[in-house]
Amino acid sequence: MTTGFFWDERCFWHAGGNYVFTLPVGGLVQPQVTGGLPENPETKRRLKNLMDVTGLTNDLAAQTAAPAEWEDLLRVHPASYLSEFKRLSDAGGGELGRRTPFAAGGFEIATLSAGLSIAAVEAVLTGDLDNAYALSRPPGHHCLPDFPNGFCLLANIAIAIETAKARHGLGKVAVLDWDVHHGNGTEAIYYDRDDVLTISIHQEGNYPTDTGAITDRGRGAGEGYNMNVPLPAGAGHTAYLAVMDEIVRPALDAFQPDMIIVACGFDASACDPLARMLATADTFQQMTLSIKDAAADLCDGKLVLVHEGGYSEMYVPFCGHATLEALSGSAITAPDPMAETFAIRQPSARFDAFLREIVRDAADVLRTPST
Ligand SMILES: [Zn+2]
Numbered sequence: 466m467t468t469g470f471f472w473d474e475r476c477f478w479h480a481g482g483n484y485v486f487t488l489p490v491g492g493l494v495q496p497q498v499t500g501g502l503p504e505n506p507e508t509k510r511r512l513k514n515l516m517d518v519t520g521l522t523n524d525l526a527a528q529t530a531a532p533a534e535w536e537d538l539l540r541v542h543p544a545s546y547l548s549e550f551k552r553l554s555d556a557g558g559g560e561l562g563r564r565t566p567f568a569a570g571g572f573e574i575a576t577l578s579a580g581l582s583i584a585a586v587e588a589v590l591t592g593d594l595d596n597a598y599a600l601s602r603p604p605g606h607h608c609l610p611d612f613p614n615g616f617c618l619l620a621n622i623a624i625a626i627e628t629a630k631a632r633h634g635l636g637k638v639a640v641l642d643w644d645v646h647h648g649n650g651t652e653a654i655y656y657d658r659d660d661v662l663t664i665s666i667h668q669e670g671n672y673p674t675d676t677g678a679i680t681d682r683g684r685g686a687g688e689g690y691n692m693n694v695p696l697p698a699g700a701g702h703t704a705y706l707a708v709m710d711e712i713v714r715p716a717l718d719a720f721q722p723d724m725i726i727v728a729c730g731f732d733a734s735a736c737d738p739l740a741r742m743l744a745t746a747d748t749f750q751q752m753t754l755s756i757k758d759a760a761a762d763l764c765d766g767k768l769v770l771v772h773e774g775g776y777s778e779m780y781v782p783f784c785g786h787a788t789l790e791a792l793s794g795s796a797i798t799a800p801d802p803m804a805e806t807f808a809i810r811q812p813s814a815r816f817d818a819f820l821r822e823i824v825r826d827a828a829d830v831l832r833t834p835s836t
Pocket of ligand 1: 775
């Protein structure tokens with residue numbers, strides 16, 4: 466089988482402003498020599514470098530893509546937002562939302578990031594590739610049509626879906642978001658629609674703090690086609706796989722998608738600075754195998770993973786490598802150097818039993834028609 470890997474060095478050149486972690490420099494916040502937003506290029510570039518070092522890149526169809534066209538962006542974002550983004554980008558950069566600073570040329574880099582997602586979806590849909598991974602940066606799942614937030618400037622996945630629908634008549638799409646933060650942008654864009662099922666697994670109350678409730682099920686025709694699975698801080702390997710088995714797979718079986726897209730963040734990992742979960746590289750590998758299985762059974766294997774968050778420079782490369790091994794079926798591995806450390810730190814049996822109960826309750830709630 467052929468797995469595509471879409472990336473572009475220019476995406477690593479997207480630059481945020483003068484921040485220390487998520488705090489703008491100023492007042493009592495001292496500038497940092499190696500500072501900047503946690504959404505920095507290193508996590509992504511180090512993943513690509515690790516794949517080059519092990520040789521995994523050679524087992525994939527690695528390629529870049531054209532930037533998204535203006536008309537592709539317009540399918541999701543209003544012209545007023547795009548024009549203002551482009552104007553500010555040409556003028557040297559700035560900030561149009563919340564925690565989404567960009568430098569000069571940020572607009573062009575964001576359109577390239579969206580373009581990687583478009584190309585990945587298109588190539589899998591037309592059968593040129595069996596499945597694909599898009600190392601899109603900046604990420605997209607928090608971006609609302611007219612309000613960028615959470616490091617996301619364009620809604621990459623929604624732009625790719627709408628472009629594939631317009632150009633190729635793509636039918637039903639399931640978007641599984643396992644980034645540790647709530648996929649509020651994707652949810653908002655598809656909240657009224659029944660042709661795109663959105664499922665988000667996230668740390669409850671992390672980001673955004675006011676979205677992602679299990680009771681938010683969609684509206685109108687979209688009622689029942691949005692699923693939120695908020696998990697308490699500290700959830701680990703067992704809880705994530707239980708969600709895949711008990712909630713995600715039954716939902717996909719019922720929906721019968723024509724394609725599955727994963728908003729693939731690695732920030733549920735056990736050492737991410739922006740969340741408090743305990744997933745490991747093995748967790749991401751098992752989740753990938755699970756969703757690949759679902760795609761094989763339901764939609765001829767049509768599966769695309771689009772990179773979202775993940776802020777541990779040390780660990781994202783190993784989580785990403787494990788994911789791409791599973792996606793491609795390659796025998797080239799990068800053994801997880803933290804496996805033993807994080808295995809010892811998984812939730813205790815007592816807490817895991819509680820987490821399993823939370824997952825069972827969530828499965829019950831989401832199976833029941835909303836009122
Ligand atoms: Zn995230």
